[in-house]
Amino acid sequence: MEHSRKIKHLYHRAGFGLTIAEEKRLKNKSITKAVEELFRDAGKPSAFSSNDKVDSYYADKTKRPGKSEKQEFKMQSRKLTALIGTDWVQRMALGDSPLLDRMMLFWHGHFACRTILAHLVKKQLNALEKNALGNFRDLLMAIAKDGSMIRYLNNQQNNKRTPNENFARELMELFTIGRGNYTEGDVKEAARAFTGWKSDFQGNFKFTKHQHDYGSKTFMGKTGNFDGTDIIDIILEKRETSEFIAGKVYRYFVNPKEDQGRVKEIAKVFYDSGYDIAKMMRHIFTADWFYDERNIGAKIKSPVELMAGLVKTLHLDVKNPQGILFFQKALGQTLFNPPNVAGWRGDRAWIDNSTLMMRLNLPTYILSSAQVNMRGKTELESSGRKKLFQKLQVTADLSAYQKEFGADSPKEMARQLSDFFLQAKTKNTALLTVKLPSSGADQTKTIIQRILSLPEYQMC
Template identity: 40%
Template sequence: MNNARQIKHLYSRAGFGIRFKELYGHENASVKKNVKELFKNAEADQHIAVITENIDLRPKANDPETKKKNQEDRNQQDKDLNTTWLKQMAVSDAQLRERMTLFWHNHFACNINNAYHQQQLNNIQRTYALGNFKTLLTAVSQSPAMLTFLNNQQNVKGHPNENFARELMELFTLGIGHYTEQDIKESARSFTGWHYDGKTSQYTFIPRIHDDGQKTFMGKTANFCGEDIIDIILSNKQTATFICTKLYRYLVNDTPDPVHVSQMADVFYQANYELKPLLEFVFLADWFYEDKNIGVIIKSPVQLLVSLTRQFYIDYHNPDVLLQFERTLGQVLFKPPNVAGWPGGRAWIDSSSLMYRIKIASTLLNAGVIDFTGKATPEDEAFLAATHRQQFNVIKRTQAVPDWSRFLQDIPLDMPRIQVAEFMLEPKLNQTVIDEVNQTPDIKSMVIQIASTPEYQLC
């Protein structure tokens, strides 16, 4: 396998793809050197600070006008937070950090009506995205967003709320089947007193509402607190296996390989849950670059939008269009469907979503038009005439401006068309794509067609 293909694959999984000029500046360097550079660039931790007010702290209002204004402000905060992060993913050099923040965003799925707390949680996930999993897990668990979402604010001595304790084990660490209902009850008692201050949005432990009695959890008995429960859960290697299985599906292949997952879990567990050694192991493993693992993962809607925006230097004069695309494709940032997050994989694609996905590239890059190749039929010509009339409306509505001159400048003048297509697609070219490439008169039309193929949906 040539070096360029390996590096392209690395950046499609550890980031949101690589541009032409970046690839041809990197292809002579070893994979090891590229992995090192990915981590070096990821040292930057650019916090999002677009939300400066916690609307929950406004004086309580009963009049309809004030309530309406508060809700409008909440909606605007949601939009600002969403589009700010999407754009940051598209332009940041810290690609690996943002890509892993997106992973943790889904792993620790959280949906609350408070953008201030959502931003705080997003920044926690970004800060520890490549750090220690125990530190990340504890910080997420003590965040106002998660304490609210999983009802631990209501978890008090004498009236334990089991919601957080259950999801901690089922979704965040061990997975179903590796704990008992009694373990849930006892750990819920241990997490009583975990609270946050509504005015400062900071975690605080409240001893008077903590159950300080004896608890028996996973065969151990003591006066456990929440931190003890997390320690016991992490001492069970099943936690490493569970996290590594999810990471394998995210970074390598939607069908986990038990041998490779076991190798990952060994590295993770022995490194005391440090994420950097685990990710380095994956990105440097020979099996990561096997043909069966290249171009086989369906891009999430956010990944598709970010990779298009990044590759074509798209500027959005109307950021709301990004939210419309997210809603249409089924992944709105900060609004997971439930506590388990988005299922991913083949769940991203059905007959209607695939049609929308294929149309998005032409909408953003060419006001909705995919040029026909070969001789157009009368029906094609009639469709095209109607489509061209609609172009102005599409431009006006989306206000998405790709920088074509910059994109085309990046492509070496002597690069054969087939090589351009190979660069743009992760899967190997099939005959249909090759025919399209050979029949399309100009490079811009060809690129739009390539971005409008089902193969472009894969990374």
């Protein structure tokens, strides 16, 4: 296999693809060097430009607003949350720390949490940023003490008199060890250990002593006066936890079809390192098997990956951020708004007749400024009626491609551009050059638009 294809694979999985300039710069780098560079850059993310706006809006708000301001507060919060979401997509596409953003996106899907309060969204995103490549235990602790998660999984209502099991259950079922490795009794006891783990309006963690159950608990065969931290530590002692996470990591980063042997291998690295996420990821990205042909282009891009990839490779200037949000909704992945705590199912679950046609038409909407015309679903709490979405205000800059390939014959251009844009190879290159416009620049644009409309472009 060509080395440049491996590099591209790495950057599609550990990041959000490559621009043509980046591809040129990296194509002769060794895998080890390229991986090191990704890890190095993950350490210095740029700040989100939405941060200031969020901070200033919530600065003087110390408690939930009263009736009169409630509507306004909700609306502003929703707006700011959407802003953080578009901001993040922009950073995924154009920022200098693609591996970090990729890991954050993975963990966001793993610790799936819905919230509209933007100051809580910002806090949680910070926690993911800080721990995405750190130690899994730290990440887990940060999530257990996170204001959004505490609210989302009702730990706010978990007290010794009436324990609420929601967080305790999902902690085991979805976040750490998986079904079949704990009992209903474990859920009850863990819930008691997390009583009093609350959060104030600002989203700070607040341990409420008088609501905490200090009694003895028996959890996974151990007995003691456990609190939440002890529960997390006991769960992490179990190898099954490393296997559960490794399986999910494999399906997300390597191949949706699980290979049991590889999962065991990854789990061992993860467990033996004391749950060092960076060690696990480095192991995957530098393994020969990661670059096997069957893994390349084998995964269907998530809507956010698709959007970020388009922004990146087409140098999109997005003039209406609602456009990005609309496509997240229409394609089924709105950031900070997963379908439920199990997160997005991924791969083929992204696809139905409507999302696929939307995906395949997207390049035309972008490059030909075509009308979108789509009726989105109304939010359940909305009183509004269904509206037709029409305008996606973006401009693409294809000059780099026109400069690079403009002088080639259409057939050569189609071959080179397919190689560049597609991770899954296509057998339909001949159709890319049928009835082309006459000017070279228009030819490049038409060919790119067609490549991006191929089902193969949906793969990464």
